[in-house]
Amino acid sequence: MRAPVFxxxxxxxxxxxxxxxxxxxxxxxxxxxxxxxxxxxxxxxVTVLAGNAEVSTGSIRLNANRIEISGDNxxxxxxxxxxxGDDEGRGIxxxxxxVRYDRxxxxxxxxxxxxxxxxxxEVVVMGQFIEFDEESDIVVIQIAxxxxxxxxxxxxxxxxxxxxxxxxDLSGFPVVFRGDDEFRADRIxxxxxxxxxxxxxxxxxxxxx
Numbered sequence: 001m002r003a004p005v006f007x008x009x010x011x012x013x014x015x016x017x018x019x020x021x022x023x024x025x026x027x028x029x030x031x032x033x034x035x036x037x038x039x040x041x042x043x044x045x046v047t048v049l050a051g052n053a054e055v056s057t058g059s060i061r062l063n064a065n066r067i068e069i070s071g072d073n074x075x076x077x078x079x080x081x082x083x084x085g086d087d088e089g090r091g092i093x094x095x096x097x098x099v100r101y102d103r104x105x106x107x108x109x110x111x112x113x114x115x116x117x118x119x120x121x122e123v124v125v126m127g128q129f130i131e132f133d134e135e136s137d138i139v140v141i142q143i144a145x146x147x148x149x150x151x152x153x154x155x156x157x158x159x160x161x162x163x164x165x166x167x168x169d170l171s172g173f174p175v176v177f178r179g180d181d182e183f184r185a186d187r188i189x190x191x192x193x194x195x196x197x198x199x200x201x202x203x204x205x206x207x208x209x
Contacts, residue, residue: 029074031055033067046070055079057103059089064099077101083110091120096130106134121166121192124148125159137163145170149192153177156188166192180208 034051046068049055053067055077065081079085079099085108086093097112110116110130116139117124128143138160141147145159147168157172168190170176176183176190176197186201199205 029055029057031067031069044070053079057101059087060101060108061086061088062099062101073103075102075104077103090134091118092132093117093119094130094132108132108134118161118163121163122149123161123192125161127159139163145172151179152190152192152195154188154190168192182206 031049031054033049033053036047036049038047039045047070049067049069050065053064055062055067055069057074057077062077062079062083062085064079064083067080068076068078070076070078077100079101081097083096083099084093085095085099094108094110094114094116096110096114099111100109101107108131110132112128114128114130115124115126116130116132118139125139125141125145125147127141127145129141131140132138133140141159141161143157145154145156147154147159147161154168154170154174154176156170156174158170159174160169161167162169168188170188170190171186174185174188176188178195178197183197183199183203183205185199185203187199189198190196191198
């Protein structure tokens with residue numbers, strides 16, 4: 001079997017236009033794969049990693065069947081097929097059919113049967129589309145959003161999880177199950193610290209003693 005191709009961003013390589021001399025660990029960019037190819041069309045340079053592809057940048061690591069890297073300074077990463085990843089610095093792991101990551105903005109977009117586990121907050125979120133913004137520390141979940149945290153389970157079409165405040169905002173036919181209790185409304189907010197549930201519009205619920 002052919003040994004995986006492996007490069008580190010500390011070395012200059014033409015395919016990605018990387019520069020030698022990485023100043024900090026945050027700037028370090030490494031990748032490996034069974035095969036590598038690329039296009040050099042002006043304004044559309046793309047490097048393709050195929051077979052056991054892996055990319056690491058800062059605290060983010062991505063593994064996938066195929067990874068495409070493009071943009072100035074390797075700004076855009078597009079991982080496709082059985083994508084697995086983690087952000088060691090934030091205690092987050094995730095999986096999806098596809099992950100698009102903008103290194104400059106620090107935004108990851110997970111698409112298709114996506115799931116993200118936040119070990120720090122003991123929260124698991126699932127949905128067809130998940131977006132995580134590193135700067136704001138906010139996770140947005142869309143389409144068949146489900147969130148699990150201890151004995152709390154939520155369902156909605158749209159959800160926003162503010163990691164720092166530990167707040168869930170749910171909309172789009174939201175339902176919250178907590179133990180045997182059930183809450184429904186047009187909009188629901190859940191405070192994971194206090195366990196308070198705030199509901200607005202068409203409020204309904206069942207509480208079982």
